[in-house]
Amino acid sequence: MTDRSRYCIAGAFVLGAVVAFGLQSVKVHHREPASAHQLRQHQKAASKSASDSLSNIENASQKGVGAIKEGIEGCIGDTPLIKIKSLSDATGCEILAKAEFLNGAGNSPKDRVALSIIKLAEEKGLLVPNSGDTIYEGTVGSTGISLAAICRARGYKAHICMPNDMAIEKSDLLLKLGAEVERVKPAPIVDQNQFVNLARTRAREHTEGKEKHGRGLFADQFENEANWHAHFTGTGPEIYEQTGGSVDAFVSGAGTGGTISGVALFLKSKLPDVKIVLADPQGSGLFNKVKYGVMFDPKEREGTRRRHQVDTIVEGIGINRVTHNFEAGRELIDDAIRVTDQQATSMARWLVEHDGIFVGSSSAVNCVAATKLAKQLGPGHRIVTLLCDSGARHLSKFWANKDVGGAEDDVSLDKIVAS
16 A cells, blocks of 8 residues: 555544534534534534645655665665564563664665765766676675665676686675676685675776776775775664664674774764674684784694685675774774674574574574674673574575475574684
8 A cells, every 4th residue: 555545544533523523513413403503613623623734645655755765776775773672582682683684775784885986987977877887896796785776777788707616696696786796716805806806807897998988986995995984974863773872882894894894983983982893714814913903813824725815605794914994993993702603603593493584694693693602691681693694595505405494403502612
């Protein structure tokens, strides 16, 4: 039912109520039959009251037009903040999660980043709609999906470079959104064929070459300040407003570092005592960078890594270098919590079994860290974290061969946080 239909129904109800009230007044004040003049007076008053009510409803209906969003970009931001009941009940803390998977373009917090990067480029005159201009980016998936969707909406093309060991459904979705996709072998950042470096090269080749129309723009999500700024102006203020300014801690993983830096910079400006905690998967060096000031993980020892980037099945967070976006808020991060792959997969199952929440790997890491922090702080605290994307993007890897069982198969929350 549309808002206008609701207003019409409400108007009819008000009109009927007012007329009934007018007739009732006649009966109450005149036990004898009312004169024609008296009846006309009551009907006139009732009609005026109904007219005024309908006018107010019509004005409200007209104002409702302002609630219409402008394109798919209008569906980005203002995501709900939900209480995760099972985790809150188990810890005695209020564990809240920003449902970032409900952003409307690419269905992740990267929608905010992609739109911010594109708008900044447009303001600088670096992008011209419908000219063949193409945005190039190196991403493990989510930023690419957001860029692909928003590029289509604003008249640009997208070319995405990604490691070939990421979940295949991500590249499939990118193709459906019309992006060009290059899946490349994982490599360290010093290798020019590493996916981020390759995207930079492809953008330069586009601009310098004559084969393609328009220009190539390297989005550079890891170093572009539009990344953390999107969360400083969006995610952070939304959390502050939705909690009424009452937050004890914010927990988030970091890949580019934009989310945790942007939110930390805003929340700390309003709530100096709020605790900012990094949730870091195994194989990432950020945990040790925050805790000890050294970027090193035991799995990085020579000959111990299974792959060239971060040794984990978790996608989207965890890195072994410090980016500009992470550095922007690093000094505001108070602590870090390490989360293993086993903890993350078990938490993902727990959330489905107990809350009906089906999320991907980075969201599961966030929830493990939030639960661990709740145990450390003790009951009565309010902790905010993020649910980044749906488990539907992780079926072939993170969720592979991990069916959710019945009550007899429930995982233990105590075992999850203790393992």
